Each structure stands twice: as structure tokens, then as C-alpha cells.
Amino acid sequence: MRHRFVGFAKTTVLVIIEKWSSFLMDKPGLWGLFMIICLLAGTIPVGCGRQASPSVPTSTANPGSTNWEPFRQVREFWYLQSLLGENVGYERISVRSVGNSSSACREVEGEVVLRVKRMGTPVSVVTRYRSVETCEGRPREFTVTVEQGRALAEYRGRVSGRQLVVETVVAGRTARQTFDLPEDCRGFLGLQDWLWEKNMRPGEVREFSCLMLGVNGVCQARAHARDYEAVQVSGRETRLLRIDILYTLPGNQRVEQTVWSDSSGMIVKQRMNSPPVEAVLVPKERALQTASSSLDLIEDIRIPARAPGDLTKAHRATYHIKGSIKGLAELLATGVNQQVRRLGDDILELTVTTRGPGGNSGTCGDQATPEEQEPSLWIQSDASEIRAIAQSIAHSAKEPASLAVALERYVFHTVRHRDYNQAFLSALDVLKTKEGDCTEHAVLLAALARASSIPSRVAVGLVYHRDAFYYHMWTELLIDRCWIGFDATRGNGGIHAGYIKFGHDSLAGSDALGAFLPLTKLLGQIKIEIVKVEGD
Structure with a gap:
């Protein structure tokens, strides 16, 4: 994996x-x-x-x-x-x-x-x-x-x-x-x-x-x-x-x-x-002399960092993000799960707290927009193939929380082949090819969720993996009035505090990725120190 x-x-x-x-x-x-x-x-x-x-x-x-x-x-x-x-x-x-x-x-x-x-x-x-x-x-x-x-x-x-x-x-x-x-x-x-x-x-x-x-x-x-x-x-x-x-x-x-x-x-x-x-x-x-570049747009742009604890089991983590980027604080998503505090001109303190798919009882008070519930060019939740799968999974998982976990697990086991040469495929294409990477996992899960009457959107940011942060996309589902993160590339029933979010998007119509522009400003411009890791 x-x-x-x-x-x-x-x-x-x-x-x-x-x-x-x-x-x-x-x-x-x-x-x-x-x-x-x-x-x-x-x-x-x-x-x-x-x-x-x-x-x-x-x-x-x-x-x-x-x-x-x-x-x-x-x-x-x-x-x-x-x-x-x-x-x-x-x-x-x-x-x-x-x-x-x-x-x-x-x-x-x-x-x-x-x-x-x-x-x-x-x-x-x-x-x-x-x-x-x-x-x-x-x-x-x-x-x-x-x-x-x-x-x-x-x-x-x-x-x-x-x-x-x-x-x-x-x-x-x-x-x-x-x-x-x-x-x-x-x-x-x-x-x-x-x-x-x-x-x-x-x-x-x-x-x-x-x-x-x-x-x-x-x-x-x-x-x-x-x-x-x-x-x-x-x-x-x-x-x-x-x-x-x-x-x-x-x-x-x-x-x-x-x-x-x-x-x-x-x-x-x-x-x-x-x-x-x-x-x-x-x-x-x-x-025309340009040959295939040796630049690797995964490994060569990762952000090295060492965690003082196991981030995969953490529900809260504190980071220091350093960089001289204008408006760095505004590039980070803020809300119930992420809080940003300035420590100086070029350093921010970011606290990430994750919420699981159960036991939230509507404490977030989040709501979905119509675009986060309806089919789109990229998220074809009205396609018969996608609706049939969603209905079959719903038979064994009635509650929204358990259904969300089951949908994440389905995508994890369905998109089997990692194809780094793929472009941004729509959910229907992913279901047909059963291949891709994080973006393909994210859009298919979003489509299955909407077909199951669960509002969805995709989130973009960084994820911690083997002593470094990598650029990543995952899915957020609205459960009990809380937006909960799910990552179908891992299938763990939710995400942990090693995810740093910069934006989200409904992928409505043909306007696909407006929330993701901030990530382009980070390449080679920031350093991340993992200050504190708190487990369950």
C-alpha cells in the first residue's frame, strides 16, 4: 500500500x-x-x-x-x-x-x-x-x-x-x-x-x-x-x-x-x-530538446518532518509551520477541526483535532450546500451504476455513520490499481477502470455518498506518511451535522490528526478545483515541525 x-x-x-x-x-x-x-x-x-x-x-x-x-x-x-x-x-x-x-x-x-x-x-x-x-x-x-x-x-x-x-x-x-x-x-x-x-x-x-x-x-x-x-x-x-x-x-x-x-x-x-x-x-x-524530466512530482516536493509520536493513532496534533509566504495563515482551513495562531511574522501554530464518524450528536452545527448534495460533471451520483452500488451497501449499513465507513471500505477495496499516469478521472470513470490514486478514491467515495443521501465534498491538503508530508486529497462527509474526513486510499474508517487541510470543494458543474490554488503557493516554501501528538 x-x-x-x-x-x-x-x-x-x-x-x-x-x-x-x-x-x-x-x-x-x-x-x-x-x-x-x-x-x-x-x-x-x-x-x-x-x-x-x-x-x-x-x-x-x-x-x-x-x-x-x-x-x-x-x-x-x-x-x-x-x-x-x-x-x-x-x-x-x-x-x-x-x-x-x-x-x-x-x-x-x-x-x-x-x-x-x-x-x-x-x-x-x-x-x-x-x-x-x-x-x-x-x-x-x-x-x-x-x-x-x-x-x-x-x-x-x-x-x-x-x-x-x-x-x-x-x-x-x-x-x-x-x-x-x-x-x-x-x-x-x-x-x-x-x-x-x-x-x-x-x-x-x-x-x-x-x-x-x-x-x-x-x-x-x-x-x-x-x-x-x-x-x-x-x-x-x-x-x-x-x-x-x-x-x-x-x-x-x-x-x-x-x-x-x-x-x-x-x-x-x-x-x-x-x-x-x-x-x-x-x-x-x-x-524540442526537452526529454523526460527526472523531476518526481511526488517524492521531490514532499515536506520532511519527524513526529514525536504515532500520528496514525492521534486525534490531536500541534504543528509549527514556517514560511515567508504572504497570507500563509489565510491559506490554511480554519474551523472546529483546525485552529491557527500566529507566533511570529513567519511562523504559525496549527492545532488539528479530528472527529470520528460516531458520537458527534450534531455538536458542529455544519450544513451542506445544494452543490454538496447533487450530481455533477465529476461526481455522477445519479448514474445507475453508482446508485446500484450505494443501495446494495445501504442494506447492511443503515445508520449514516456506519454507512459512511462501509462506503469508504468499498472504495478502498475496489480501486485496486495505483496508476500515477492518470489524469483527474470522474467518479464514473473510476468505477469503470478501478484504478487511480488519491483523487480517484476521493471522487468515487463522494459520488457513492451522495447517492446514499449523505452530502459530500473533497478536501485537499497534506498527509503525514513515513517521516514526511505529501500533497493529498480525501473526502469529507456530513454526518450528524458534522463534516467528517474519510480517506478511501487507506480505508481506516476516518482520518487522523496527520491530515492538514487547506481547502475543500464540491466539484460542482465544470468549476472543479477553486479551493486548491493555495497548495501551489507552498512548494518549496514551508517547513513543518510536529510539536505535539495526542492519542485517543
Whole structure:
């Protein structure tokens, strides 16, 4: 059973595609950056950009020009992707004209290929996308396909009047969403288009917005051009304009990024500090030299820690979490089971108390949202196969607490094969393949619980295993008005105090993993000391 439960840090482009659906292509290469984030557990962007100034002069010399002639030839760009200092893949972007001069429009097409390892298993993710846009970069339609392991996801979008209609196809099911489309909404090259048309000056600030397909809302962004600085690019020092960007997502979560552009406005380098991801503009030959990376996105990102007692039998544990991450305390979930106390600027004290599935008597007073009780694209609790299994288990376990334990045990014995090359599978796919890691266990248990009239959601965070904390996903079920944690990768009838929670999500609709962004800020940034362990 070694590492059977370790799996949130997985190659699941499917996950982040659902959450970051437009934000990623606001600049070339950002799609690849968020694909890398998904490797740790990027969406098709239909990014829209709005400048502070309503009128922007157009240069006919740049790739983003509205002049017809510059589009006659295909313009192609390659970005080398790296994570934790190691090359892990590339992104190719091409822009060309389609149609004729009376109905001019352009096609943006590309692919992202990432290769890493998970528990020594080489994994590869390939994402291909295509968008038809006006010459000004306003979207008309797009398609995206993602291939990884057994998973295949498809995303189709089209503009109808002043609305964007998006269909997401997963496991044979289709979810449809409609969004209001701002008049100046840009397509795949959002911010890059603006820079091509009018490059920023040192000290200049621009504000724009990006349609977030996966979060049913708009991401607000603020770009601040700092100054020209010497930057190492492919072993050479180049003077580039540094632009710091702050994205505010729905729910007030924030993502910070830095890009460097040349005198023509071309984005040459990008960096995100959390996680430590970079993308650099390189020649095609350099990008294609990337072989399978030796970076292991399970073992190489774990957080070593030594426990003074047996955490697997503990109902309470106290931790000191150290790190200079802005807003670290806000990244941790708080409530009845977790309390956070500041000990200093860079250190927190976290107390975790677990509750078992019996004897709670409604003392928590928790309630479920409709999304935590209903079927969704990922949790198909209305599928006949899932309902039949839930009903058969309910015959031998009538009470909610005992039924929850029986469902956890069923998933533990059913998902037999550990497949670290799988993407984020839906519950129905897991039931058919009977393989996967922690995310597959979590969604199947969530589906069986909802089919048994027990509200459910998935939780994400860290779990202690063999002198280290690993990134992990498990399931929470509402029993006697208390959210109780269950881990079907272990099948122990609940969880212990060695689980540190950062967020949870109902996986409603096609908005999959909004609660999991905080985890991306932790990679290589924190240390954990286990101060006290208390048993039963």
C-alpha cells in the first residue's frame, strides 16, 4: 500500500483546465505554467483584456497588428517550461490569417507538452488548442483537447451575440455554460495583443480583465511596468522591461506573476514564484530538446518532518509551520477541526483535532450546500451504476455513520490499481477502470455518498506518511451535522490528526478545483515541525 494515497500532485491538466479557463493565455506560455500547476495536484483561455486607456494606436509592424498583410505568414513562438529549476516541457503557439480581406480573422493554434515523473513513473500530458478570432483578437470559437493516461477531455466554445457558450465533455457527459461577453473581450493572446499594439513604459499601470470560463466570473488584473533590467535568457544577458501582474480571482484569491518584454512588446520570459515556474521564449530546436524530466512530482516536493509520536493513532496534533509566504495563515482551513495562531511574522501554530464518524450528536452545527448534495460533471451520483452500488451497501449499513465507513471500505477495496499516469478521472470513470490514486478514491467515495443521501465534498491538503508530508486529497462527509474526513486510499474508517487541510470543494458543474490554488503557493516554501501528538 506504499504511497497508494499520495496523488494530488498529479498530471491532471483536466483539473486546472476546469478552473482557469481563460486566464491562462493572457500571455503566451501562461497556459503551460498552469498546466505545470496541474501536474502538482492550463485552461483554455478566452482571456479578455481592458486597458485603462480606451484608445490604443495600432502598429502595423507587430504580430498583433490589425493590418491584413502581416498575417499572411504563420507566426510561430516556442516557450521552454521549467519547474523547480528543471526543464519539463514546452509550449508552441502559432498565429495565422484565415478568410479574406473582407472578412479578416485569424487562427491561434498551439500545443503544450509536459513530461515529468510520479513515483518513478514517466508521465506525459499533451494539450492541443485552436481558436478562431477577429484580427483584433476577439474570440469567435475555440476547441481544446487534453490527453493524459486514459483521460480525454474536450472543451468547445463559441460566441453567440454578446454571450460565450462553453461545452465541457467529460466521461461522455456534457456540461454547458453561458457567459456574458464584454465588448472588448480578447482571445487567446489577451495581454500579449495589447503589448504588441502598444508596449508599456516604465512606471505605467494598466488594468484589464480576463473571462474565467471555469469559475463563472471575471478575473481582474493589474499590470505595473517597473523598469528595464538585465535578465538572463538562455545563457545571455538581455535588457527587458519588467512587468508585475496581480490577478484577483473570484472569491478574492490572488495570483502574482512577473513577465519581461522586449522593445517590440514580445513577452520573452515569465515567472511565478508560487510554484517556482518559468517560461522562456526559445528557438524551436531548443524547445524540442526537452526529454523526460527526472523531476518526481511526488517524492521531490514532499515536506520532511519527524513526529514525536504515532500520528496514525492521534486525534490531536500541534504543528509549527514556517514560511515567508504572504497570507500563509489565510491559506490554511480554519474551523472546529483546525485552529491557527500566529507566533511570529513567519511562523504559525496549527492545532488539528479530528472527529470520528460516531458520537458527534450534531455538536458542529455544519450544513451542506445544494452543490454538496447533487450530481455533477465529476461526481455522477445519479448514474445507475453508482446508485446500484450505494443501495446494495445501504442494506447492511443503515445508520449514516456506519454507512459512511462501509462506503469508504468499498472504495478502498475496489480501486485496486495505483496508476500515477492518470489524469483527474470522474467518479464514473473510476468505477469503470478501478484504478487511480488519491483523487480517484476521493471522487468515487463522494459520488457513492451522495447517492446514499449523505452530502459530500473533497478536501485537499497534506498527509503525514513515513517521516514526511505529501500533497493529498480525501473526502469529507456530513454526518450528524458534522463534516467528517474519510480517506478511501487507506480505508481506516476516518482520518487522523496527520491530515492538514487547506481547502475543500464540491466539484460542482465544470468549476472543479477553486479551493486548491493555495497548495501551489507552498512548494518549496514551508517547513513543518510536529510539536505535539495526542492519542485517543
